[in-house]
Amino acid sequence: xxxxxxxxxxxxxxxRTIATPATDFRIMPFxxxxxxxxxxxxxxxxxxxxxxxxxxxxMVDDAATTLFLASIAAREAAATGGPVLWASCRADLYAxxxxxxxLSAAAVIHAQPRDDAALLAVIEDAxxxxxxxxxxxxxxxxxxxxxxxxxLVAAEADMPVLLLRRRRGLGENPLxxxxxxxxxxxxxTAPSERLEVAGxxxxxxxxxxxxxxxxxxxxxxxxxxxxxxxxxxxxxxxHRTAETVGTVRFAAA
Amino acid sequence: MPRGGGWRxxxxxxxxxxxxxxxxxxxxxALPTHAQPPMRELGRRSEAASHPYKVVxxxxxxPKASPLDIKTHGVSPLALIGKAGRREEVVAACEGARALGIxxxxxxxxxxALVSDLxxxxxxxxxxxxxxxxxxxxxxxxxxxxxxxxxxxxxxxxLAGCAHLHGGEERFCRRLIAFCRRAGFTARVAVADTAGAAxxxxxxxxxxxxxxxxxxxxxxxxxLPIVALRLAPSAIxxxxxxxxxxxxxxxPVARGPLARRLxxxxxxxxxxxxxxVAEPITPREDAEVPIVERRLLExxxxxEAIEQVMGDLLNDLAKVLQARGLGARALRxxxxxxxxxxxxxxVGTSRPTREVSHLLRLLKLRIERIDPGMGxxxxxxxxxxxxxxxxxxxxxxxxxxxxxxxxxxxxxxxAGRIGGYAVYRLAPVESHVPERAVTRxxxxxxxxxxxxxxxxxxxxxxxEPLARVMALMPDQPPRRFEWRGKTxxxxxxxxxxxxxxxxxxxxxxxxxxxxxxxxxxxxxxxxWVFRRGDGFEDETGDLSWWMHGVFG
Numbered sequence: 001x002x003x004x005x006x007x008x009x010x011x012x013x014x015x016r017t018i019a020t021p022a023t024d025f026r027i028m029p030f031x032x033x034x035x036x037x038x039x040x041x042x043x044x045x046x047x048x049x050x051x052x053x054x055x056x057x058x059m060v061d062d063a064a065t066t067l068f069l070a071s072i073a074a075r076e077a078a079a080t081g082g083p084v085l086w087a088s089c090r091a092d093l094y095a096x097x098x099x100x101x102x103l104s105a106a107a108v109i110h111a112q113p114r115d116d117a118a119l120l121a122v123i124e125d126a127x128x129x130x131x132x133x134x135x136x137x138x139x140x141x142x143x144x145x146x147x148x149x150x151x152l153v154a155a156e157a158d159m160p161v162l163l164l165r166r167r168r169g170l171g172e173n174p175l176x177x178x179x180x181x182x183x184x185x186x187x188x189t190a191p192s193e194r195l196e197v198a199g200x201x202x203x204x205x206x207x208x209x210x211x212x213x214x215x216x217x218x219x220x221x222x223x224x225x226x227x228x229x230x231x232x233x234x235x236x237x238x239h240r241t242a243e244t245v246g247t248v249r250f251a252a253a
Numbered sequence: 254m255p256r257g258g259g260w261r262x263x264x265x266x267x268x269x270x271x272x273x274x275x276x277x278x279x280x281x282x283a284l285p286t287h288a289q290p291p292m293r294e295l296g297r298r299s300e301a302a303s304h305p306y307k308v309v310x311x312x313x314x315x316p317k318a319s320p321l322d323i324k325t326h327g328v329s330p331l332a333l334i335g336k337a338g339r340r341e342e343v344v345a346a347c348e349g350a351r352a353l354g355i356x357x358x359x360x361x362x363x364x365x366a367l368v369s370d371l372x373x374x375x376x377x378x379x380x381x382x383x384x385x386x387x388x389x390x391x392x393x394x395x396x397x398x399x400x401x402x403x404x405x406x407x408x409x410x411x412l413a414g415c416a417h418l419h420g421g422e423e424r425f426c427r428r429l430i431a432f433c434r435r436a437g438f439t440a441r442v443a444v445a446d447t448a449g450a451a452x453x454x455x456x457x458x459x460x461x462x463x464x465x466x467x468x469x470x471x472x473x474x475x476x477l478p479i480v481a482l483r484l485a486p487s488a489i490x491x492x493x494x495x496x497x498x499x500x501x502x503x504x505p506v507a508r509g510p511l512a513r514r515l516x517x518x519x520x521x522x523x524x525x526x527x528x529x530v531a532e533p534i535t536p537r538e539d540a541e542v543p544i545v546e547r548r549l550l551e552x553x554x555x556x557e558a559i560e561q562v563m564g565d566l567l568n569d570l571a572k573v574l575q576a577r578g579l580g581a582r583a584l585r586x587x588x589x590x591x592x593x594x595x596x597x598x599x600v601g602t603s604r605p606t607r608e609v610s611h612l613l614r615l616l617k618l619r620i621e622r623i624d625p626g627m628g629x630x631x632x633x634x635x636x637x638x639x640x641x642x643x644x645x646x647x648x649x650x651x652x653x654x655x656x657x658x659x660x661x662x663x664x665x666x667x668a669g670r671i672g673g674y675a676v677y678r679l680a681p682v683e684s685h686v687p688e689r690a691v692t693r694x695x696x697x698x699x700x701x702x703x704x705x706x707x708x709x710x711x712x713x714x715x716x717e718p719l720a721r722v723m724a725l726m727p728d729q730p731p732r733r734f735e736w737r738g739k740t741x742x743x744x745x746x747x748x749x750x751x752x753x754x755x756x757x758x759x760x761x762x763x764x765x766x767x768x769x770x771x772x773x774x775x776x777x778x779x780x781w782v783f784r785r786g787d788g789f790e791d792e793t794g795d796l797s798w799w800m801h802g803v804f805g
Contacts, residue, residue, distance in 0.1 A: 059803045060778030063710045067805035070710075082658045085667075094712035094802060095679035095691050096703040105679055105700040109660055110693075113671045122667055131663035189777035189805070191744075200745045200773050203805060224805060 026158060028076055032222065034233045035207070039183075040214030044072065047158035048182035049151040053165040053174045055188030055206060062166070064205045065187040066093070066138075067101060067225055069162040073134040074102030074229030076160055082133030085126050087111045087119050090138065102229035116141045120150070123161060127153045134159065140166040140174075148180040175210050183212040190221050193234065202226075204234060287329045287370060288349065330368075334361045335376035344376045381405075389537040396425070398637070399536040407455065409448055409534050426462050446470045448534055449526030453481035453500075471527055475501035482526055488519040500526075543579065543636045545569040552591050552628025556620050559588075559629070563616045566634040567609045580605025580642030586616060588623060589631040596623045600669055603697045604661040605640035611662055618669045664696045685752050687712060687801065706750065707771055709781040709802030716799035719782060724798070727788030730770040734782070736800050741780070746772040751787070766793040771804065779804035 029036050029043035036042050044050060052069055054061035073084045086093070086108050095105055109132070113119045116139045123137050127150075142165065154161045163181065165174035175184055190204040203224030209217050223232040281289050330349030334341055341361040350371060355364045365373065385402050392400035392410050396419065399411035412422060419425035426442045433440035443454035445465040450473065454463045457477045465473040474481065477500050479492050492515055497503055503511065503523060512520045524530040545566050553559060563586065574581060582605055588596040598619040606612065623629075667676045677693040680700030684690050687708070694700055717736065724731035730746025748770030754762025769783045781802040786794025 058778065059711060060776075060780070060805070063779075063803045064805035066710050083660050083663070085663070092711050092714065093679075094687075094708055094710055096681075096706075096708040097710040097804075099703055100705065100708065104702055105681065106702075108678065109664065109696050110677050110679060111667050111671065112675045112677075114675075118671055122670055125666045125670055126663060129663050129666050131658050131660055133658075189779070191775065191777040192773060194745065198745070200747045200771055200779065203779060204777060205805070 025155075028072065028079075028160065030072075030231055031075075032231050032233055034220060035222070035231070038209070038215065038218045040212060044160065045182050046076070046160050047155045049147060049154050049161045049163060049180065050183045050185070051147075051163045051165055051174075051179055051181040052185040052187055054167060055186050055208070057167045057170050061188045064189045064203070064224075065164055065185075067097075067203075068185070068187045068205060068207065069136050069164055070098055070103055071101050071225035071229035071231065072160070072162060073136050074098075074107075074225070076134040077107050078102060078228065080133040082131060084108050085111060085123075085132040085135045086137075087113065087122050087126075087135065088138040089113060089115060089119060100227055101225040102227060120146050123150060124153055127157045127159050127161060130157055130159070132159065134162060136162045136164065138164040138166060140168045142177075142179070144178045144180065151180045151182065181211075184210045186210050202232075207231075285329075287368075287372075288353075329372050330355075331372045331374065332364060333376040334364075334373050335378070378405075386537070390539060393537050393539050396429075399534050401534050401537050403452060407452060409451070411534055411536075412444065422464055426464065430462060445473065447526055447528045448532050449483065449522065450474050450528075452483065453477050453526060457481040471504065474526055475499065475504060479503065482519070482522045484519050484522055485516070488515045491515055492519075543570060543573045543577070543581075543639065545573060545634050547632045549630050549632075552625075552630045554625035554628045559620055559623060559625070560613075560617055562632050563620075563634075564609070564613055566632060567612050567616070570634050570636060571607045571609050574607040574636065574639070574642075577639075578641055578643060579636075579639040580607050581612065581636040581638070582640055583636065583638040584612060584616065585635045585637055586619070587633045587635070588625075588629040590625070590629055591627040594626075596625075596629065598622050601638075601665075601673065602661070603664045603668070603695075604659075605642040606661075607642060611665070615665055615669045618666075661697050684755065686755060687752070688714070689755075707747070707804075709779075709804045712781075712802040713800065716783070716801045719798040719800055722798040724784070726796075728768070730772050731782065731798060734798060736780075741774045741778075743772045743774055746770050748772075749784075752783075764790070764792045769801070 025041070025048075026046040027041050027043035028046050030039075050069075050072075052065050054065045077084050084103060084107055088110070089112065091112060093110075095108070098108060099105060111122050111126075113122050119137060119139055120142065123135055126132055126135055142163065147163075150161050150163070167174060175186060186208040188206045188208075190206045192201045192204045195201045205222055205224055206219065207222050208219035211217055221234060223234050225231055330347055330353060332343050332346040332350045332355050335344040336342075337344075343355055343357050343359045343361060343364050345357055346355045350368075353368050353371065355368065355371065361373070364371070382402070382405075385406070385408065389400050389402045389408055392408060397410050397412060397415045401409045403409050412425065416422045416425055419428065422444050426444060429442055430440050439461075441455045441458070441461045443451045443458055443463040443465070445451040445454055445463075446467055447470060450465065450470045453474050454465065454477070457480070463473070479497055479500055479502075480489060482500065484492070492503075495514055497506075500523075508520060521530055525532040547562055547566055547569075549562070553562070566586070570581070570584075581602065583599060583601045585597060585599045590596060598616070600612070600615040600619060602612070602615070664676050676696050678696050678698065678700055679691050680694035680698075681703050682690055682692045690703065719731075720735040721740075722731045722734040728749055730748055731743055733740060733742050735741070749768035750770075752767045752769060754765030754767075756763040765785070766787045767783045767785060768787065769781060771779060771781055773779050780800060781804065782798060782800050784794070784796060784798050786796045788796065
């Protein structure tokens with residue numbers, strides 16, 4: 001078949017604008033081109049449910065996931081000026097570390113429900129209330145119906161709900177369960193750059209977007225959050241990112 | 254005693270150890286005029302002596318003070334005169350007046366004849382009742398939500414559940430007595446399991462403060478006279494005829510015969526004092542508490558209907574609150590069921606508010622706890638706790654400036670769902686020991702901040718021991734360690750950050766030292782480990798290694 005180039009034929013860029021729906025929602029950019037460029041709308045949708053889970057069942061990956069979500073919430077809180085609601089059934093979160101990525105003690109209200117069912121009810125109440133600028137929740141057992149409810153109320157209130165899916169066991173993978181979340185992330189730690197002097201440098205995370213609406217999955221290595229919740233791309237990463245793009249889409253459920 | 258009918262009660266020669274006439278007269282002359290004893294006490298016989306066998310029944314027995322050792326406190330003796338039927342009699346007399354021979358129940362003319370210059374005043378029972386009522390209102394506001402007047406001279410305060418707010422029963426009673434003394438009253442306080450027993454012990458007990466331990470009610474009231482049981486006069490006279498003097502006499506008697514002799518109300522009084530029959534205290538209602546009421550034409554039972562009533566009541570209450578410039582901190586909704594029982598639900602708010610939509614949302618969370626049964630036909634909405642709430646200045650909002658959002662509404666909603674204790678902020682504490690640097694605080698308050706030392710995002714509540722640690726002493730981070738059965742090889746580390754024990758808390762911490770290191774393993778995991786001891790002095794620690802948290 002011969003390719004006839006017709007000037008009136010739609011270009012690929014034109015077709016793409018028709019295929020992708022107009023983004024009439026507010027977005028929360030990461031401020032890092034490497035991530036924002038790969039997210040469908042140029043950033044995370046503000047009024048949506050976003051899920052993140054640790055890459056492995058180790059505590060350090062869990063901590064990296066917590067910090068990743070906290071940094072998103074910190075940027076959103078700084079932008080809108082409301083408090084962040086942190087709902088968790090456990091009490092091992094250490095508030096001074098939250099302050100060091102931009103979530104000061106005055107900006108966080110903690111809620112500690114008894115179980116996951118109460119936690120989901122608390123999130124829904126808080127979203128409907130509309131006072132918080134963002135909600136971070138740690139839960140392990142969240143059903144598909146629950147995520148759909150959260151996504152709907154979050155879209156209605158235009159408030160990000162950041163859900164940390166805890167692993168319940170070694171073999172269990174929260175991302176294998178169906179979910180109505182707008183994006184699903186898998187976060188782990190990565191070896192940081194060795195400094196020339198003795199000491200520990202800025203943390204690095206292996207960030208993997210396993211699924212997003214209106215875009216492909218991707219994975220890359222970023223430098224951990226600074227004191228205002230901003231991530232960064234390590235220098236000299238340009239050669240390594242291309243090979244990982246697109247592959248994880250099939251790896252993720 | 255001389256034989257032959259020479260005995261006469263009160264004869265001067267029958268008394269012993271009397272001071273000489275001259276002594277007595279000098280002492281009497283030293284007293285103020287009103288405190289000087291009547292002629293009878295001086296041994297003159299120009300007036301009639303009271304009958305020696307006539308028992309003074311009115312009032313509780315007080316030891317009669319000798320006229321020579323009364324402390325008048327600079328107040329002249331006083332007696333109140335009231336009408337009993339068609340007879341004027343003394344209804345109350347102060348201690349000074351009693352010492353002069355005036356006792357309640359005495360004819361007024363008799364009293365006037367005995368002490369002509371005593372301060373006699375007419376009794377005012379209505380004014381007394383009004384004063385007692387004010388005291389009950391004060392008790393409702395200050396001490397316990399359930400407090401009531403007991404007729405003529407007493408006050409019931411239900412201390413169950415609120416004694417700890419005043420430092421325990423004993424302390425509360427002492428403060429109560431001190432309060433009454435400052436106000437110019439003589440108070441007698443008794444704490445018991447039942448209202449009847451407390452009533453009896455306060456009036457007929459031995460001391461001014463009696464606390465009966467739970468379960469010891471029967472033993473405590475058994476030595477009291479049966480008058481203490483609030484019996485009708487006919488029952489008291491009947492009991493006297495049968496020889497019942499104290500409550501202990503009544504206890505072993507079979508109930509049936511006792512009821513036939515004293516009447517059924519007397520048995521009920523006895524059971525109320527012992528706790529076998531309930532005697533609820535109807536509390537004094539505080540008229541200042543905003544309350545609104547709705548009576549329904551027919552009983553309702555559905556959630557939607559209850560919600561409608563809640564909304565109507567809140568609209569009414571908001572008007573009442575607005576008129577008084579108040580905001581509600583707590584609300585109590587009471588629904589009266591068809592079968593006569595009450596369904597009560599309550600909500601609290603973290604800031605005073607009278608916003609109907611917000612309060613309605615809090616109340617709606619409680620609808621599921623209302624059991625309508627056969628239907629609810631009447632509702633009251635009370636705001637037991639209110640605080641002043643003035644108009645809010647909205648100028649900045651109207652000008653378009655962004656404000657820090659007030660979290661109070663959010664806190665109320667969550668606290669209504671999971672309980673107030675589960676909503677909090679984490680506030681700094683001035684301590685360098687990591688696990689003590691954080692405390693929970695009121696979610697509406699704005700806490701301060703921590704120093705910018707590197708801290709892990711997850712802190713273990715108790716540190717976990719590390720095994721097979723390889724580290725250079727004294728100030729190098731570990732090279733490898735085993736934790737939870739896994740070996741970690743460390744490639745980089747920061748530290749040490751030395752934290753000294755807080756010697757002012759515990760003796761064991763006087764010399765204690767922890768050296769904290771931030772270390773990173775091969776896979777990029779970051780851990781916060783510490784070593785006990787500084788590596789030089791043995792008493793600073795045993796050089797064991799511990800894991801205390803993880804960084805992201």
